[in-house]
Amino acid sequence: MTIRDSTARYGSVSRAFHWAVAALMLWQFGGMLSEKILGEESPLAAALSANHTQVGTILFLLIVARAVWALVNRGQRPAHGPGLQGYAVRLGHFALYALMLAVPSAALLRAWGNERAFAPFGFQIFAPRSPDEVVGTATAIGSNFHGELAWIMGVLILGHIAMAILHQVVLRDGTLKRMAG
Numbered sequence: 001m002t003i004r005d006s007t008a009r010y011g012s013v014s015r016a017f018h019w020a021v022a023a024l025m026l027w028q029f030g031g032m033l034s035e036k037i038l039g040e041e042s043p044l045a046a047a048l049s050a051n052h053t054q055v056g057t058i059l060f061l062l063i064v065a066r067a068v069w070a071l072v073n074r075g076q077r078p079a080h081g082p083g084l085q086g087y088a089v090r091l092g093h094f095a096l097y098a099l100m101l102a103v104p105s106a107a108l109l110r111a112w113g114n115e116r117a118f119a120p121f122g123f124q125i126f127a128p129r130s131p132d133e134v135v136g137t138a139t140a141i142g143s144n145f146h147g148e149l150a151w152i153m154g155v156l157i158l159g160h161i162a163m164a165i166l167h168q169v170v171l172r173d174g175t176l177k178r179m180a181g
Contacts, residue, residue, distance in 0.1 A: 001181075005073040009178045014073065017066035018179055021100070024059045028052065029154055032147075053107075057120040060104035067097055078178050096160060099153035103146060110142020 005011045010018070031049030038045045070077070080089035111118035111126050113135030118126040129135070167175035 005077045007076065007078055009078060011073070013069055014066075014077075015179060015181065017062060017069060021059065021062055021066060024055055024062070025157065027055055028059065028150075032150070053118075054120045056104055056107060059100075060108070063097075063100045063104070067101065070097075092156070092160065092163075096153070096156055099149055099156065103150045103153055106142045106146040106149060108142075109138045110146060113138025113142070 002011045003013050005014050027048070031045065031052055034042065034045035034048050040046070040049075080086045080093075108118075113129070115129050115131060115134055117124055117128040164176050164179075167173055168177075
């Protein structure tokens with residue numbers, strides 16, 4: 001297994017980024033779904049979502065690193081195919097990357113503009129604001145878009161998984177093997 005991507009398969013770094021992001025996304029969505037289904041006061045929901053900010057921070061850093069790595073390997077990655085199908089695959093991946101960056105960016109914008117300090121893992125990134133210093137536009141954008149965009153991303157992720165299964169089970173074209181090994 002090589003570190004860098006090739007036209008035949010994704011390298012170990014791309015695979016590590018993919019599966020680390022997938023696992024952390026599963027954790028994040030598990031926490032949010034448990035809150036929706038069981039209620040925010042449920043002990044299980046509280047346990048799964050208690051570290052949402054910390055996991056989100058790690059996810060954001062991994063996603064930025066993953067996007068940079070994808071750009072570095074851009075010309076060496078497996079092709080998505082010709083024609084309309086290839087275009088749809090590229091568009092789907094672009095939408096996933098855009099949402100993976102937009103969702104935590106909205107949360108960061110909200111954190112920057114509100115009254116609470118933003119200090120994941122004890123490292124202050126944004127100081128708390130006094131009530132008269134709150135940036136209403138920033139908090140509104142974050143509050144109105146973070147969750148909603150996350151659920152749209154969740155739907156795209158389910159489509160991504162469904163297409164991987166379709167390629168593996170029906171088309172048997174090795175698409176899943178290029179990322180799963």
